[in-house]
Amino acid sequence: MKAGALIHLPWVAALTLMAAPAAAATIEVTIDKLVFSPATVEAKVGDTIEWVNMDVFAHTATVKGGWEVMIPPKKSASLTLKAAGAVDYFCRFHPNMKGHVNVAP
Amino acid sequence: MFTRYTAALAALLFVSAAPFAQAADKPTDPQIAHIAYTAGVLDIEAAKQAIKTSKNTEVVAFAKDMERDHEAVNKQALDLVKKLKVKPEDNATSQALTKAAEEEHAKLAKLKGAAFDKAYIENEVAYHKQVNGALETLLIPSASNAELKSLLETGLKIFQGHEQHAEHVAGMLK
Numbered sequence: 001m002k003a004g005a006l007i008h009l010p011w012v013a014a015l016t017l018m019a020a021p022a023a024a025a026t027i028e029v030t031i032d033k034l035v036f037s038p039a040t041v042e043a044k045v046g047d048t049i050e051w052v053n054m055d056v057f058a059h060t061a062t063v064k065g066g067w068e069v070m071i072p073p074k075k076s077a078s079l080t081l082k083a084a085g086a087v088d089y090f091c092r093f094h095p096n097m098k099g100h101v102n103v104a105p
Numbered sequence: 106m107f108t109r110y111t112a113a114l115a116a117l118l119f120v121s122a123a124p125f126a127q128a129a130d131k132p133t134d135p136q137i138a139h140i141a142y143t144a145g146v147l148d149i150e151a152a153k154q155a156i157k158t159s160k161n162t163e164v165v166a167f168a169k170d171m172e173r174d175h176e177a178v179n180k181q182a183l184d185l186v187k188k189l190k191v192k193p194e195d196n197a198t199s200q201a202l203t204k205a206a207e208e209e210h211a212k213l214a215k216l217k218g219a220a221f222d223k224a225y226i227e228n229e230v231a232y233h234k235q236v237n238g239a240l241e242t243l244l245i246p247s248a249s250n251a252e253l254k255s256l257l258e259t260g261l262k263i264f265q266g267h268e269q270h271a272e273h274v275a276g277m278l279k
Contacts, residue, residue, distance in 0.1 A: 034262040056177045057263065073177065093170050094266025095273065 026050055026078070029099065031059055031071065034091075036099035043081055044104045050078040060092045061099065068092070131247040132196065138186050139193035140202070140244060141257060144236050145175040145182070147206040151232075154213060155225045164222045167274045171229070171267060178260050185256055219278070226275045233268035237261060 024046040030037045032054040041049060051061055053071045061079070062068040066087060071077045084105040091097035132140065148171055155168035186193055209228055216224055240261045248254040 033259045034266065056181060057174055091266065093174070093270060094263060095269040096262065096266045 024048070028052055029061075031055055031097075034059075034094055034097050036061075036097060039098070040100045040102070042102050042104070045081055045084050047103075048078050048080045049101065050076055052076045058093060059097065061089045062092045063087045063089045132198065132244070133194070134248060134250050134253055135191050135194035136196045136198070137244050137248050137257070138182065138191055138253065139195055139199050140239075141260060142179055142182050142193060143199040143202055145179040147202060148229075148232065149175045149179075151206065151210070151213075151225070151229070154210060155221075158213070158217070158221050159225065160218065161222045161278075163274050163277055164226060167226070167229075167270060170270065174263055174267065178256075178263060181256060185252060189250060189252065191250075191253075223275075223278055226271055226278060229271040230268060230275055233264050233271060237264050237268060240264070 023044070025043075026048045027041050027043055027050070029041060029049055029051050031051055034055065034057075036051075043049065049061075051059075051069065051071045053059055053073060053075055056073045058073050059071045060068055061071065061077075067079060069077050069079045081101070081103045084103050086100070086102045089099045089101065152168040152172040152175070156165055156172070159165050159168065185191075213221060213224055213228075240257055245254060245257045245261065248257055
């Protein structure tokens with residue numbers, strides 16, 4: 001009995017290790033003509049948001065008092081979400097551009 | 106053909122030089138292209154003056170944003186007029202805008218430090234407000250080419266962003 005449980009332990013550990021990275025997703029947000037699309041993103045801690053900037057203008061994804069991602073013209077930039085919670089973000093250069101991220105634990 | 110409307114609008118807004126005409130006499134696409142391009146060039150020149158004069162990090166950063174965005178919009182505008190084979194046509198509105206900008210430049214050239222920063226940013230708020238008003242009520246509705254209209258619409262979104270950005274910087278200077 002004891003030996004059998006010990007034999008199974010590495011399997012359990014391996015499955016746990018495999019499960020964690022497989023669950024993290026990359027969510028794409030497109031920026032086209034000063035619009036974040038989709039405007040609202042549902043994510044989990046550990047997921048990555050990738051902003052794909054189609055515009056010839058530089059943008060940012062900025063959370064007031066929080067993170068900021070610089071997104072150069074015609075380039076992409078990403079951020080891995082570290083904390084759970086709902087945040088509003090905007091572009092610091094064009095504050096009329098707004099987005100929202102719901103981060104589940 | 107723009108003159109009488111310009112005068113009427115100036116009176117309405119209590120501004121010495123409100124260069125935009127009001128509806129009725131609709132500007133043509135070559136005139137619209139010229140007005141939009143000129144408005145961009147003038148804001149780039151104002152930005153250059155601010156980058157040279159201001160010592161305030163926020164103000165200089167804002168001016169660099171203006172320079173970069175307006176250059177990007179104007180490059181798109183140039184590419185578009187080339188593609189459409191439209192020759193931008195000088196007109197009374199472009200001339201009035203240029204004259205007003207020259208006056209503002211001279212006014213700002215006499216200022217330094219916080220007084221300069223405040224005057225520059227306040228003018229940026231007012232200028233973008235004025236250009237956005239003209240885009241919404243006159244230039245976009247008058248544009249007949251769909252691609253030109255679409256570029257003006259993107260321009261409007263960019264400049265509305267600038268107006269809010271300028272208001273934010275103005276708030277920080279207080």
